[in-house]
Amino acid sequence: MSATNEEERLIRVALSLMAEPGDPKLCELAAELGPEQLYRRLADPATDEPRAVDVATRLSTSDPGRALEQAQRRGIRFVMPGDTEWPSGVEDLAHAGVLSDRGGVPLGLWARGPVPLHELGVSAAVVGARSATSYGTTSAARIAADLARAGAAVVSGAAFGIDEAGHRGALSVGGITVAVLACGVDRVYPAAHRQLLNHLADHGAVISEAAPGWAPMRVRFLARNRIIAALARGTLVVEAATRSGALNTARWATQLNRPTMAVPGSVTSASSEGCHRLIRDGGACLVTGADDVLELISDSGRLPPQPEPEPSRPRDRLSLRERQVLDAVPAARTARAESIARTAGIGLSEVVHLLGRLQEQGFVDGLDGRWCLSRWARRVP
Amino acid sequence: MSATNEEERLIRVALSLMAEPGDPKLCELAAELGPEQLYRRLADPATDEPRAVDVATRLSTSDPGRALEQAQRRGIRFVMPGDTEWPSGVEDLAHAGVLSDRGGVPLGLWARGPVPLHELGVSAAVVGARSATSYGTTSAARIAADLARAGAAVVSGAAFGIDEAGHRGALSVGGITVAVLACGVDRVYPAAHRQLLNHLADHGAVISEAAPGWAPMRVRFLARNRIIAALARGTLVVEAATRSGALNTARWATQLNRPTMAVPGSVTSASSEGCHRLIRDGGACLVTGADDVLELISDSGRLPPQPEPEPSRPRDRLSLRERQVLDAVPAARTARAESIARTAGIGLSEVVHLLGRLQEQGFVDGLDGRWCLSRWARRVP
Numbered sequence: 001m002s003a004t005n006e007e008e009r010l011i012r013v014a015l016s017l018m019a020e021p022g023d024p025k026l027c028e029l030a031a032e033l034g035p036e037q038l039y040r041r042l043a044d045p046a047t048d049e050p051r052a053v054d055v056a057t058r059l060s061t062s063d064p065g066r067a068l069e070q071a072q073r074r075g076i077r078f079v080m081p082g083d084t085e086w087p088s089g090v091e092d093l094a095h096a097g098v099l100s101d102r103g104g105v106p107l108g109l110w111a112r113g114p115v116p117l118h119e120l121g122v123s124a125a126v127v128g129a130r131s132a133t134s135y136g137t138t139s140a141a142r143i144a145a146d147l148a149r150a151g152a153a154v155v156s157g158a159a160f161g162i163d164e165a166g167h168r169g170a171l172s173v174g175g176i177t178v179a180v181l182a183c184g185v186d187r188v189y190p191a192a193h194r195q196l197l198n199h200l201a202d203h204g205a206v207i208s209e210a211a212p213g214w215a216p217m218r219v220r221f222l223a224r225n226r227i228i229a230a231l232a233r234g235t236l237v238v239e240a241a242t243r244s245g246a247l248n249t250a251r252w253a254t255q256l257n258r259p260t261m262a263v264p265g266s267v268t269s270a271s272s273e274g275c276h277r278l279i280r281d282g283g284a285c286l287v288t289g290a291d292d293v294l295e296l297i298s299d300s301g302r303l304p305p306q307p308e309p310e311p312s313r314p315r316d317r318l319s320l321r322e323r324q325v326l327d328a329v330p331a332a333r334t335a336r337a338e339s340i341a342r343t344a345g346i347g348l349s350e351v352v353h354l355l356g357r358l359q360e361q362g363f364v365d366g367l368d369g370r371w372c373l374s375r376w377a378r379r380v381p
Numbered sequence: 382m383s384a385t386n387e388e389e390r391l392i393r394v395a396l397s398l399m400a401e402p403g404d405p406k407l408c409e410l411a412a413e414l415g416p417e418q419l420y421r422r423l424a425d426p427a428t429d430e431p432r433a434v435d436v437a438t439r440l441s442t443s444d445p446g447r448a449l450e451q452a453q454r455r456g457i458r459f460v461m462p463g464d465t466e467w468p469s470g471v472e473d474l475a476h477a478g479v480l481s482d483r484g485g486v487p488l489g490l491w492a493r494g495p496v497p498l499h500e501l502g503v504s505a506a507v508v509g510a511r512s513a514t515s516y517g518t519t520s521a522a523r524i525a526a527d528l529a530r531a532g533a534a535v536v537s538g539a540a541f542g543i544d545e546a547g548h549r550g551a552l553s554v555g556g557i558t559v560a561v562l563a564c565g566v567d568r569v570y571p572a573a574h575r576q577l578l579n580h581l582a583d584h585g586a587v588i589s590e591a592a593p594g595w596a597p598m599r600v601r602f603l604a605r606n607r608i609i610a611a612l613a614r615g616t617l618v619v620e621a622a623t624r625s626g627a628l629n630t631a632r633w634a635t636q637l638n639r640p641t642m643a644v645p646g647s648v649t650s651a652s653s654e655g656c657h658r659l660i661r662d663g664g665a666c667l668v669t670g671a672d673d674v675l676e677l678i679s680d681s682g683r684l685p686p687q688p689e690p691e692p693s694r695p696r697d698r699l700s701l702r703e704r705q706v707l708d709a710v711p712a713a714r715t716a717r718a719e720s721i722a723r724t725a726g727i728g729l730s731e732v733v734h735l736l737g738r739l740q741e742q743g744f745v746d747g748l749d750g751r752w753c754l755s756r757w758a759r760r761v762p
Contacts, residue, residue, distance in 0.1 A: 139648060264645030264657060267520060267669040276645060279660060279667045286661040288648040316478040320413040334748060362756040367715060367748050375743040376757040 005082060011039045012080050012108045013064040013211075018042075019107060021182075021209035022223025027104020031094060035107065071110065071212050075201070076185055079117055080108035087117040090230040096255040099248065102223040106209045109227070112185045113205035115153075115176055117231070123153035123178075124293050125232035125253070126169075127246040128162025128239045133271045136162055136239030139263050141169030143236065146290030148175020152297070155180065155232040157224065158193050158206075162238045162246070167196060171203070180231065181208040182224040183216035207231075225249040233297035234259035237284065240274030247274050250284060259296040261287040314361070321346065325354040326363055331378055334370035386463060392420045393461050393489045394445035394592075399423075400488060402563075402590035403604030408485020412475060416488065452491065452593050456582070457566055460498055461489035468498040471611040477636040481629065483604040487590040490608070493566045494586035496534075496557055498612070504534035504559075505674050506613035506634070507550075508627040509543025509620040514652050517543055517620030520644050522550030524617065527671030529556020533678070536561065536613040538605065539574050539587075543619045543627070548577060552584070561612065562589040563605040564597035588612075606630040615640030615678040618665065621655030628655050631665060640677040641665040695742075702727065706735040707744055712759055715751035 012035050019026045029038045068078060079085045093105045111117060126144050128136060140162045144154045148170040154177040157163040163179075170177035179200050181189070185208045188194045200206050209227055210220055225245065229235050229252035237260075240246040253260040262284035265272030278284035287293050315323060328343035329335065341351040355371055358364045363377040393416050400407045410419045449459060460466045474486045492498060507525050509517060521543045525535045529551040535558040537544040544560075551558035560581050562570070566589045569575045581587050590608055591601055606626065610616050610633035618641075621627040634641040643665035646653030659665035668674050696704060709724035710716065722732040736752055739745045744758040 135647060263648055264653075264660070264667070265647060266516060267644055267646075272645075273669075276667055276669050279645070280669075280673065286645070286657055286667065288654075288657050288661075292661070317476060320409055359756065362760065365746050365748075365753075365756060367746075367751070367753070370748070372746075372748070374757065375740065375746060375755050379743065 008035060008082070009078060009080060009108075010064045010068070011035045013068050013078055014062060015039060015042075015107050016078070016110075016209075016211050017062045017064060017067060020223070021106065021220055022102035022104060022226060024098045024101065024103040027093075027106070030107055031105060067211070071186075074186060074212070076110055076112050076212055078108050079111050081105075085111075085116045085118050087120065087231055089232075090227065092256050093226060093230050096226070096230075096252065099226070099251055099255065100222045102219070102226060106227065109207050109209055110185050110212060111205055111207045112201040113178075114203065115178065115205040117205065117207065120153040120155070120176070120178065120231065122151065122294070122298055123155055123232045124297055125155045125228045125235040125249060126162065126166030126238060127156055127228065127235060127249045128166075128237055129241055129244050129246060129271050129274075130159045130161040130163075131241075131271070132161035132165065132239045133265075133269060135265055135269070136263075136271055137165035139265075140165035140238040141172070143238070143263070143290050143293065144169030144177070145173045145175070147293060148173045148177070150290060150294055152290075152294065153178060153232075155228055157181070157221075157228065158189065158197060158200075160190060160192075164193065164196065166238070167200065167204075171199065176204055178205040178207060178231065180224055180228045181206060181216070182210065182220035184208055184210050184212040184214040186212045187215070189216045221245060222248060226252045229253040229256055229258065232258070234261060234293065236261040236263070236287065236293055237275055237278060238263045239265065239269075239271040240278075241270050242273045242277060244274045247278065250278060254283060260284045261293055261296060263287060314363075318358075318361075318363075321350070322354050322358060325351055326358055326373075326377070329355075329358075329364050329371055329373050331373045334367070334372040336370055340371060389416060389463070390459060390461060390489075391445045391449070392416045394449050394459055395443060396420060396423075396488050397459070397491075397590075397592050398443045398445060398448060401604070402487065402601055403483035403485060403607060405479045405482065405484040408474075408488070411488055412486060448592070452567075455567060455593070457491055457493050457593055459489050460492050462486075466492075466497045466499050468501065468612055470613075471608065473637050474607060474611050477607070477611075477633065480607070480632055480636065481603045483600070483607060487608065490588050490590055491566050491593060492586055492588045493582040494559075495584065496559065496586040498559075498586065498588065501534040501536070501557070501559065501612060503532065503675070503678055504536055504613045505678055506536045506609045506616040506630060507543065507547030507619060508537055508609065508616060508630045509618055510622055510625050510627060510652055510655075511540045511542040511544075512622075512652070513542035513546065513620045514646075514650060516646055516650070517644075517652055518546035520646075521546035521619040522553070524619070524644070524671050524674065525550030525558070526554045526556070528674060529554045529558070531671060531675055533671075533675065534559060534613075536609055538562070538602075538609065539570065539578060539581075541571060541573075545574065545577065547619070548581065548585075552580065557585055559586040559588060559612065561605055561609045562587060562597070563591065563601035565589055565591050565593040565595040567593045568596070570597045602626060603629060607633045610634040610637055610639065613639070613678075615642060615674065617642040617644070617668065617674055618656055618659060619644045620646065620650075620652040621659075622651050623654045623658060625655050628659065631659060635664060642668040642674060642677060644668060695744075699739075699742075699744075702731070703735050703739060706732055707739055707754075707758070710736075710739075710745050710752055710754050712754045715748070715753040717751055721752060 144166040154170040158179045235253035262275035341348045525547040535551040539560045616634035643656035
C-alpha cells in the first residue's frame with residue numbers, strides 16, 4: 001500500500017530529521033525501496049539494518065508533523081520529489097556516484113524565499129575560496145552581475161569571499177540568487193552574513209538538505225556541495241587554492257556531466273592555483289566572463305564546445321608528384337592510368353606506382369583498371 | 382651527377398640569396414627536386430617555371446661564393462641539411478603545412494654565435510607580446526631562468542617585451558638562449574637591442590633563414606615564426622593580445638605537433654586575452670611555471686596530451702536500415718545492388734535508395750552499377 005502525498009511528505013521529513021545529508025547508503029535505499037519501506041525498515045527494531053537501533057530511538061522521539069508545522073510557521077517549506085517545485089536537476093545525483101563518502105538524491109530540500117526551486121532556469125554555480133583576493137571577488141561579482149543581467153540565476157554557498165561576491169553581484173542588478181547551506185536554513189552561518197541571508201530569504205532562496213536547526217559541520221559542507229552543483233547547469237570556480245572546498249563542488253559538476261569552468265588569474269597568486277590546476281588537467285574550461293559561461297550552460301551550448309580540430313589538409317601530406325597525379329584524376333568519371341599519365345605529364349609506370357600510393361591513402365579508388373577520385377577526396381580540401 | 386657537399390652549399394646559398402624565406406613553393410620544389418635541380422630549373426631561361434625569368438636575373442648577379450666568404454669573415458656560417466650542426470627539428474616543417482602562405486623546410490640557416498644548432502637539446506620557445514605588462518615580462522624572465530637552470534635552451538625572437546625578457550631570464554642564470562631573426566643575422570632590429578643581440582652572438586646563437594643584409598619585413602616575421610617553433614621542443618606564449626604574432630608561432634607549434642603552452646593572467650588584462658583564448662579553445666595547455674613546461678617538452682612527455690577527440694564513429698550516425706545495407710556491401714570486391722539486397726534481406730528498390738545515401742556520406746563507392754566499400758569506410762570504425 002503506497003503512502004499518499006502528504007503521508008510520504010511526513011515520512012520524508014521523518015527521514016530528513018534522522019539522516020545525515022548525503023548519506024549515500026540511505027539515499028540509495030530510499031531510491032531502491034522508496035521512502036516508506038525505508039522508514040519501516042529503519043523503524044523496525046527487528047530489522048538487520050545496522051543503523052536501525054540508533055535510528056529507531058531517534059524516530060520514536062521525533063515528530064515529523066510537528067517539525068513540518070513549526071518550519072512552515074517560520075516560512076520554511078519542505079520540497080520533495082513529486083512537488084511541482086522539485087528541481088529535477090538533483091535527480092541526476094542518482095547516477096553521479098559518491099565523492100568523499102557523500103552522494104545520492106536528497107530525500108527532500110528545506111527552502112526559504114520566494115523563488116521556486118524549479119524555476120531557476122539557466123543557472124550557474126559561482127563558487128570559490130573564502131580567502132579570496134580582491135581580483136577574485138571583483139571577478140565573481142562582475143561575472144555574477146553579467147549572468148543575472150542575462151537572466152541566469154546564480155547558485156552558491158554563503159561563505160565569505162567568492163560566495164558572498166557572487167550573491168552581491170547578482171543582487172546588484174536585481175537578479176535571482178540562491179544560497180545552499182550546510183546547516184539548517186533557519187541558522188546563520190557565518191554569523192556576519194545574517195543580513196545577506198535574510199535578504200536572500202526575502203528576495204531569492206535559501207536551501208538546505210539539512211533539517212532546520214541543524215548545525216554546519218564539515219561533512220555537511222561536502223554533502224552541500226553536490227546540491228550546489230546539481231541545482232546549477234554548470235559550476236564556475238572563480239578563485240580556489242589547491243585544497244579549496246570549491247574544487248569539491250567542481251568535481252561534483254564533472255560527476256554530473258555538467259560544464260565545469262574556472263577563471264584564470266596571476267600565476268603568482270595562490271588563490272588561483274586550484275583554478276589553474278583544474279584547467280590544466282582538463283577538469284574545467286577556462287572562462288573569462290559571463291559570455292563564456294552562458295555559452296557553456298545555455299541550451300544551445302549545453303555541452304562545452306570541443307576544441308576546434310586544426311583544419312587537417314590531407315593533401316598537404318602528399319608529395320608534389322603525388323599531387324600532380326591526383327590533380328589529373330577525374331572527379332566525376334573514371335579514367336585509365338594511361339589517360340591520367342597524359343594529363344599529368346608523367347610517365348605511365350610512375351603514375352601507376354603513384355596511383356597505388358594514392359589509393360593506399362584513400363584519395364582514389366581503382367576498379368578494374370579504371371580510377372576515380374574517392375568520395376572522401378572529393379570532399380576534403 | 383650530384384653536387385659535392387660544398388657545391389651543394391654554394392647552390393643553397395645562391396638559392397637563399399634569391400628566395401624569400403619560407404616561400405612554400407620553393408621549399409617544396411627544393412625538397413622534391415633537390416637544390417641542384419631546382420637551381421638549374423630556375424636558372425634556365427627556357428624553363429616554364431613562372432618565377433624563372435626574375436630569378437635568372439637575380440641569380441646572374443649574385444655571387445654565392447663571395448657572399449659565403451664575406452659572411453664567414455663576419456663570423457656568420459651557413460648551416461644546411463647534411464651538416465652536423467643542422468637542427469633536425471626543422472625537417473618536421475616538411476609535413477607541417479602552410480600558414481599565412483609561409484611554410485616548408487628552410488634551404489639553410491644563417492647563424493652567428495658559439496652554440497651549435499644541433500645541441501639545443503630540450504628547448505622551449507618563449508614568445509609573446511611586444512607590449513607586454515610587467516606581469517608578462519616578470520613571468521617570462523622567471524620561467525626562462527628556471528628552464529635554463531634545468532638545462533633547457535630558450536628560443537625566441539628579438540623583440541621588446543616577452544622575447545627580450547625570455548632571453549634576459551635565461552642569460553641571468555648563464556643559460557643557453559637563441560634569437561631567431563626575421564632579418565639578416567648581421568642586422569640589428571630593433572635597434573635598441575644591439576647590445577642584447579651582440580651578447581647573444583657572443584654567448585648563444587643568432588639565427589635567420591634570411592640572408593645577411595636582408596631587412597626585417599612583415600612576411601619574414603611570419604616565416605621566422607615557424608623556425609622558432611621548429612627549433613624548440615615546445616612553444617610557450619607568455620602574454621599575447623588577441624592578434625599577437627606570438628599566436629602565429631603557437632599555431633606553428635601545433636602544426637608541428639609539438640606542445641603549445643600558454644601562461645594565464647588576469648581576465649581584465651588585454652595582454653592575456655590571446656593566451657586565454659588559446660587555452661579555452663584547446664590550442665594550448667595552461668602552464669604556470671617551468672616545471673609544467675619541462676613536463677610537456679621533456680623526452681618522457683614528448684607529445685602534448687592531445688585533447689581526447691570524441692570517439693567519432695561515423696557509422697553511429699547511420700540509421701539501422703542504412704547499417705544493414707552497409708554491412709552487406711563487400712569490402713574487398715564489388716557487388717551489384719541485387720546481390721547486396723539479397724545479403725541484407727531488404728527489398729531492391731530500398732537498397733538502391735539506401736546505397737545512394739551511403740554514397741552521399743562517403744561509405745560506399747558505386748561505379749557502373751557495381752558497389753564496394755569506400756577506402757575510407759574500410760578504415761573507419
